Amino acid sequence: MSMQAVPTPRLDRPVVGSYTTYAGAQRAVDFLSDEKFPVERTAIIGSDLKMVETVLGRLTRGRAALAGAxxxxxxxxxxxxxxALFATGQRATFPLLVGAIIFGAVFGAVLGFIAQAMTGGRRDFASRSQIVAARYDVVADPEVADDAKNHLIKLAWRED
Known part of the structure; x- marks a missing residue:
């Protein structure tokens, strides 16, 4: 079994559509696919990237222990x-499952508590990070760029 190398993306391809959201760019490529356009000759390129960390709330030792549990x-x-797959007898299965869940919850709670305590109060909040772009460009190989633009004009007409 041979593994195919992932080609290096070409950044010099013409822009055939520009969108303010990734969903918009994704919708454009999906539309091109529906139109039987060779979408393997396109790419979505995000520009002006920013890392956004959304704070979800305070993270106390108790909450860390609860999440760990x-x-x-x-x-x-x-x-x-x-x-349980290897347990003999059906009577052993349920207690085995319950015991494993309880043991896992206790062990996870202890680890969560210790991990939060070891931060020394330097990170007392929970958050979620994501990378977002200010603009998402759909680009296509030069040989098919005009055709892609014409298809995306149809999409714009449908959405107006």
């Missing part, structure tokens, strides 16, 4: 299901 419980369920 939740993650640990899911991990315990996974381990319990794997162990």
């Amino acid at each position: 939740g993650s640990g419980a899911w991990f315990g369920l996974l381990v319990g299901l794997i162990l």
